[in-house]
Amino acid sequence: MFWIRQIxxxxxxxxxxxxxxxxxxxxxxxxxxxxxxxGEMVVFxxxxxxxxxxxxxxxxxxxxxxxxPISWGxxxxxxxxxxxxxxxxxxxxxLITTIGFGIFLKSFTQLIFGTGYRSYPNFIEGKIIVGGVxxxxxxxxxxxxxxxxxxxxxxxxxxxxxxxxxxxxxNDLDAAKLVGINVNKSIKFGxxxxxxxxxxxxxxxxxxxxxxxxxxxxxxxLKAFTVVVFGGITSLPGAIIGGFxxxxxxxxxxxxxxxxxxxIVAFVILILILVLRPSxxxxxxxxxx
Amino acid sequence: xxRTTLILSFIFILTISLSMxxxxxxxxxxxxxxxxxxxxxxxxxxxxxxxxxxxxxxINAEGGIRGKEVEIVVRDSQGNPAQAAAIAQEFxxxxxxxxxxxxxxxxxxxxxxxxxxxxxxxxxxxxxSHPDFAPSGEYMFGIVGTxxxxxxxxxxxxxxxxxxxxxxxxxxxxxxWGVATMENFVASxxxxxxxxxxxxxxxxxxxDYSAILTNLERDNPDGIYIAAMYQEASxxxxxxxxxDWDVELFGPSSVFSMEFLKLAGEAxxxxxxxxxxxxxxxRAAVQNYVEEFxxxxxxxxxxxxxxxxxxxxxxxxxxERGGFDRSDIRDALAETGEYMxxxxxxxxxxxxxxxxxxxxxxxxxxxxxxxx
Numbered sequence: 143m144f145w146i147r148q149i150x151x152x153x154x155x156x157x158x159x160x161x162x163x164x165x166x167x168x169x170x171x172x173x174x175x176x177x178x179x180x181g182e183m184v185v186f187x188x189x190x191x192x193x194x195x196x197x198x199x200x201x202x203x204x205x206x207x208x209x210x211p212i213s214w215g216x217x218x219x220x221x222x223x224x225x226x227x228x229x230x231x232x233x234x235x236x237l238i239t240t241i242g243f244g245i246f247l248k249s250f251t252q253l254i255f256g257t258g259y260r261s262y263p264n265f266i267e268g269k270i271i272v273g274g275v276x277x278x279x280x281x282x283x284x285x286x287x288x289x290x291x292x293x294x295x296x297x298x299x300x301x302x303x304x305x306x307x308x309x310x311x312x313n314d315l316d317a318a319k320l321v322g323i324n325v326n327k328s329i330k331f332g333x334x335x336x337x338x339x340x341x342x343x344x345x346x347x348x349x350x351x352x353x354x355x356x357x358x359x360x361x362x363x364l365k366a367f368t369v370v371v372f373g374g375i376t377s378l379p380g381a382i383i384g385g386f387x388x389x390x391x392x393x394x395x396x397x398x399x400x401x402x403x404x405x406i407v408a409f410v411i412l413i414l415i416l417v418l419r420p421s422x423x424x425x426x427x428x429x430x431x
Numbered sequence: 432x433x434r435t436t437l438i439l440s441f442i443f444i445l446t447i448s449l450s451m452x453x454x455x456x457x458x459x460x461x462x463x464x465x466x467x468x469x470x471x472x473x474x475x476x477x478x479x480x481x482x483x484x485x486x487x488x489x490i491n492a493e494g495g496i497r498g499k500e501v502e503i504v505v506r507d508s509q510g511n512p513a514q515a516a517a518i519a520q521e522f523x524x525x526x527x528x529x530x531x532x533x534x535x536x537x538x539x540x541x542x543x544x545x546x547x548x549x550x551x552x553x554x555x556x557x558x559x560s561h562p563d564f565a566p567s568g569e570y571m572f573g574i575v576g577t578x579x580x581x582x583x584x585x586x587x588x589x590x591x592x593x594x595x596x597x598x599x600x601x602x603x604x605x606x607x608w609g610v611a612t613m614e615n616f617v618a619s620x621x622x623x624x625x626x627x628x629x630x631x632x633x634x635x636x637x638x639d640y641s642a643i644l645t646n647l648e649r650d651n652p653d654g655i656y657i658a659a660m661y662q663e664a665s666x667x668x669x670x671x672x673x674x675d676w677d678v679e680l681f682g683p684s685s686v687f688s689m690e691f692l693k694l695a696g697e698a699x700x701x702x703x704x705x706x707x708x709x710x711x712x713x714r715a716a717v718q719n720y721v722e723e724f725x726x727x728x729x730x731x732x733x734x735x736x737x738x739x740x741x742x743x744x745x746x747x748x749x750x751e752r753g754g755f756d757r758s759d760i761r762d763a764l765a766e767t768g769e770y771m772x773x774x775x776x777x778x779x780x781x782x783x784x785x786x787x788x789x790x791x792x793x794x795x796x797x798x799x800x801x802x803x
Contacts, residue, residue: 353666353669
């Protein structure tokens with residue numbers, strides 16, 4: 143019983159990691175844009191929806207629907223500032239620009255939305271009890287959303303011109319240019335899509351935990367980064383499997399060894415995977431730098 | 432004649448401007464404030480800044496300290512111990528600064544303490560409750576009371592007397608303060624016959640508490656002692672609520688805040704803690720402070736804001752008696768008699784901290800109520 147509950151806890155946490163990792167994997171894995179401002183962008187976007195809901199007084203779903211295009215705009219802005227000028231430069235430059243922008247965005251979020259934590263409402267209340275194990279509807283909703291997004295993105299990359307273009311430029315940038323893909327436009331589109339997916343995942347996460355704070359950003363970004371590296375940088379299903387695996391492993395290590403070992407166990411496994419399979423669980427080998 | 436007038440007027444202007452410069456220099460007394468204005472503890476840092484400034488403005492309205500206007504020099508430590516140490520270095524090198532208030536976390540205070548100590552400048556922390564802080568040097572003072580006193584109070588008065596528990600689990604934040612809070616609670620519990628079924632820690636910035644709470648629930652304790660700041664505590668009680676775990680909730684005074692009520696909602700109902708400051712206390716000093724704070728910050732002050740207000744006032748009192756010399760201020764501060772602040776009676780022990788009288792608070796109908 144205890145173990146089943148810990149595994150369920152792990153699946154829930156894993157599904158949140160996976161949800162965050164989808165957007166991250168799109169930006170980092172498909173577009174090969176190094177980003178360390180992801181968590182901060184997510185928190186900003188979620189705060190916009192919080193503001194529209196709690197201060198302006200809109201309906202929660204309306205607030206979310208308005209916040210997503212604003213997040214899209216933020217994605218465009220970050221591309222303009224952090225990436226556009228540096229497309230042909232070494233990638234560690236993006237590391238610097240995004241770290242810098244992340245620090246700016248976190249402080250900016252604190253300035254506008256305040257420094258404390260805010261209470262974020264539940265999308266869906268209620269829970270079911272299966273054989274003595276409680277499962278809340280929002281847990282189920284998060285898992286379904288993760289799978290749905292994965293399916294949708296898969297279609298996008300296979301069936302749409304933009305999606306195929308992004309895959310092409312991630313495989314070979316120069317060849318993609320040669321066959322007439324508008325690289326600049328595709329990267330802008332993909333980056334903003336990644337940010338919006340991240341923000342959407344973030345909304346679900348804070349709705350589950352009922353709290354949002356400007357300081358949550360960096361750790362979110364770091365977890366998403368870990369999950370994506372773990373699952374395979376280039377692979378979206380890998381990111382999702384990585385998310386679930388990391389969530390379950392973390393919770394099982396807490397259950398076995400106590401809370402002090404949560405990150406140790408997770409990162410030891412991460413290091414082992416990277417030693418044995420440097421491109422992650424499902425990833426292909428790529429040249430990042 | 433004309434030339435003499437010119438020279439005379441030049442000398443006159445020079446004298447005036449120089450004396451104005453000297454006056455400007457001697458007109459103010461500078462106090463350093465090191466606080467986390469950005470980062471995870473930004474809200475506490477803001478509370479420090481509001482409170483210390485309110486106290487300074489009131490002192491200045493009454494004519495300042497020994498005729499000098501108080502000026503607060505604020506620096507942002509980001510809650511980062513290394514940054515707190517760098518700020519300490521800047522403050523001690525600035526000869527105009529006579530004493531320092533800060534920082535917020537015990538960890539940051541402890542990191543900066545050796546610098547203030549060797550330079551001989553008072554470091555008065557409003558909030559450090561780590562039992563090692565004040566004894567770490569001659570110039571270190573803490574006014575919030577220490578976990579060495581609060582821990583036993585929480586065991587005897589909250590857990591045993593008020594809640595009538597036989598056993599308790601402990602969940603604590605893994606930093607200097609959290610570990611000291613847990614250790615003092617557990618040590619006192621063992622002496623007083625409260626069974627500790629398990630202890631679990633979490634790192635700063637954690638969002639998911641389900642795994643550690645499931646671990647603690649397995650031993651079926653009567654209560655759970657939540658040694659955390661109010662943000663984390665509110666998420667922990669929400670998770671306990673989601674788990675449908677029926678357990679008595681209690682914790683140290685760090686949880687006492689209006690924000691806790693907002694963040695925890697119904698899940699926080701019945702939470703028991705203690706405080707040395709209560710905003711409905713019927714004293715003029717308390718009511719004036721609460722009103723002024725609400726006007727400036729747009730929220731009610733919590734305990735951590737109130738001790739910052741008292742810190743500035745008690746420091747001003749010491750400077751008034753001791754003068755502007757850094758070590759004279761230290762001696763005057765140590766000799767402070769029984770000072771009555773908005774957080775109650777303050778009298779320093781030989782080590783430089785304060786033994787406090789605590790009130791019991793409980794969340795009833797989503798509001799903090801004092802239990803008589």
